[in-house]
Amino acid sequence: MAHANVQETGPAGWTEKASTLPVIGKFRDVRQEFLRKxxxxxxxxxxxxxxxxxxxxVSLLGPSGCGKTTFLKIVAxxxxxxxxxxxxxGVDVTDPHPDVGFVFQQPNLMPWRTVIKNVxxxxxxxxxxxxxxxxxxxxxxxxVGLEGFEDAYPNQLSGGMQQRVALCRALVHSxxxxxxxxxxxxxxxxxxxxxxxxxLDIREKTGATCLFVTHxxxxxxxxxxxxxxxxxxxxxxxxxxxxxxxxxxxxxxxxSADFTALEHRASRALGITR
Amino acid sequence: xxxxxxxxxxxxxxxxxxxxxxxVWQLYTDLFGVSQIVLPSPTDIWGAMVKNNSLLLRETWPxxxxxxxxxxLALALGIPIAVAVANSRTLNLILYPILxxxxxxxxxxVAPIILIWFGIGMESKLAIAFLVAFFPIVVDTATGxxxxxxxxxxxxxxxxxxxxxxxxxxxxxxxLPFIFAGSKVAVTLAVIGAVIGEFVGSNxxxxxxxxxxxxxxxxxxxxxxxxxLSALGIGLxxxxxxxxxxxxxxxxGGH
Ligand SMILES: Nc1ncnc2c1ncn2[C@@H]1O[C@H](COP(=O)(O)OP(=O)(O)O)[C@@H](O)[C@H]1O
Ligand SMILES: [Mg+2]
Numbered sequence: 001m002a003h004a005n006v007q008e009t010g011p012a013g014w015t016e017k018a019s020t021l022p023v024i025g026k027f028r029d030v031r032q033e034f035l036r037k038x039x040x041x042x043x044x045x046x047x048x049x050x051x052x053x054x055x056x057x058v059s060l061l062g063p064s065g066c067g068k069t070t071f072l073k074i075v076a077x078x079x080x081x082x083x084x085x086x087x088x089x090g091v092d093v094t095d096p097h098p099d100v101g102f103v104f105q106q107p108n109l110m111p112w113r114t115v116i117k118n119v120x121x122x123x124x125x126x127x128x129x130x131x132x133x134x135x136x137x138x139x140x141x142x143x144v145g146l147e148g149f150e151d152a153y154p155n156q157l158s159g160g161m162q163q164r165v166a167l168c169r170a171l172v173h174s175x176x177x178x179x180x181x182x183x184x185x186x187x188x189x190x191x192x193x194x195x196x197x198x199x200l201d202i203r204e205k206t207g208a209t210c211l212f213v214t215h216x217x218x219x220x221x222x223x224x225x226x227x228x229x230x231x232x233x234x235x236x237x238x239x240x241x242x243x244x245x246x247x248x249x250x251x252x253x254x255x256s257a258d259f260t261a262l263e264h265r266a267s268r269a270l271g272i273t274r
Numbered sequence: 275x276x277x278x279x280x281x282x283x284x285x286x287x288x289x290x291x292x293x294x295x296x297x298v299w300q301l302y303t304d305l306f307g308v309s310q311i312v313l314p315s316p317t318d319i320w321g322a323m324v325k326n327n328s329l330l331l332r333e334t335w336p337x338x339x340x341x342x343x344x345x346x347l348a349l350a351l352g353i354p355i356a357v358a359v360a361n362s363r364t365l366n367l368i369l370y371p372i373l374x375x376x377x378x379x380x381x382x383x384v385a386p387i388i389l390i391w392f393g394i395g396m397e398s399k400l401a402i403a404f405l406v407a408f409f410p411i412v413v414d415t416a417t418g419x420x421x422x423x424x425x426x427x428x429x430x431x432x433x434x435x436x437x438x439x440x441x442x443x444x445x446x447x448x449x450l451p452f453i454f455a456g457s458k459v460a461v462t463l464a465v466i467g468a469v470i471g472e473f474v475g476s477n478x479x480x481x482x483x484x485x486x487x488x489x490x491x492x493x494x495x496x497x498x499x500x501x502x503l504s505a506l507g508i509g510l511x512x513x514x515x516x517x518x519x520x521x522x523x524x525x526x527g528g529h
Binding site for chain 2: 076077078095096098100102104106108110111112113121122124125126153154155
């Protein structure tokens with residue numbers, strides 16, 4: 001039943017409008033089993049296939065425990081042992097790709113590093129630290145409204161501020177592809193809506209392609225060019241929704257009839273409404 | 275305002291506690307005419323400290339060196355061994371039982387053997403100080419390395435960090451609070467180790483002075499040596515605490 005929608009949209013992820021854009025991520029028949037100590041293996045992802053087009057913001061929407069994080073980490077090169085095809089820019093993913101930035105569910109900041117040092121960490125690891133990297137970090141911190149907090153330690157910041165630092169860190173090496181795993185899940189509603197506009201702003205300025213994991217329907221619809229709805233575990237694609245709402249999106253967008261209709265479609269795919 | 279008051283209390287209460295004990299002690303020895311040999315009064319001890327100031331200072335030096343060298347050696351060997359134990363299951367299986375076994379041997383019992391091996395000089399005391407300081411450093415450091423939040427390690431991996439980068443930029447700083455916790459215990463144990471060594475056989479140091487004064491029934495001097503030993507232990511402890519504040523500025527004001 002869940003498969004039916006995939007057939008309706010033709011070759012998974014292919015759409016008339018997007019087909020002119022270059023493909024940055026190609027995912028075919030991705031399947032992931034986890035071996036468990038106790039008995040039979042756990043099938044986390046059954047079959048996921050779609051194309052990720054350059055410059056798009058694509059949300060992976062699905063219920064808790066359906067395999068969203070697993071899929072994102074496969075794309076990031078952090079989970080191994082999948083079958084099928086996972087390619088970034090035509091190259092099979094076996095290890096973390098240098099042109100990818102990852103924002104985790106938790107900020108994962110180093111408590112012993114100041115804000116600026118956390119942001120420049122990726123450059124340090126690449127042995128590209130220096131005045132240029134620091135300048136770029138300052139620029140990013142300014143962009144997310146954290147000017148003046150460069151020398152603070154993470155434990156002096158709120159959760160929302162910490163996640164903004166993590167966002168800067170993921171962007172400091174100017175990645176082509178930004179992977180985000182429910183980055184705003186722990187934030188309160190108001191902060192979260194601010195972060196949505198901030199993310200869209202950053203996307204606009206950097207032109208980065210984004211793969212965004214969430215279990216919030218409105219978040220997925222508000223942010224995305226395309227929403228890929230995952231089924232319950234083991235994950236297959238339950239629906240592939242093109243979000244035809246014009247950018248820039250504003251708070252008013254959330255109250256338009258089109259927005260509500262798209263939310264409704266996503267919630268049907270999730271099996272919440274009929 | 276209440277905070278200022280609390281700070282005052284924080285400083286005042288411990289001092290008040292000590293003062294009360296000293297006063298009661300002094301009154302007890304004066305009023306009941308307790309023999310100076312059995313229990314010298316605080317003023318007797320103070321008198322002995324003033325009179326023997328240069329002697330005490332001279333004898334502090336070797337004991338201090340024994341403690342510092344033993345503690346430094348425990349750090350220098352303990353941390354690499356902890357790294358090995360934390361990162362390799364095989365090494366962990368080989369080394370951990372040995373560590374536990376050596377730790378369960380009473381150090382006072384091995385002290386005479388160590389004296390035979392290293393002689394009556396500083397080396398034997400250093401060795402005993404090292405032996406007692408070693409264990410808490412290894413155990414705490416290994417615990418800290420293993421307790422590194424997996425999210426931080428995964429982040430480093432996502433940034434394509436090499437294994438040595440993961441260690442130096444993530445695991446080691448994450449273990450620092452544990453290393454300092456172990457060091458605080460270790461440094462006070464090192465003082466005990468040095469004194470045990472001096473008790474078993476030595477011709478210098480505060481432990482030796484204490485033993486000599488005791489055998490001459492010079493209790494005020496023995497107690498004076500004891501006061502200096504405590505001061506030595508506290509001083510070394512404070513140095514570790516200060517180092518902790520310098521090397522871990524982020525812990526300031528947090529939790
Ligand atoms: N390393 C692993 N080993 C075993 N099972 C795992 C592992 N990672 C995830 N799982 C399981 O796979 C399923 C999907 O997990 P996850 O991808 O985290 O879901 P989501 O992010 O959608 O909430 C869960 O049942 C989870 O317990
Ligand atoms: Mg998840």
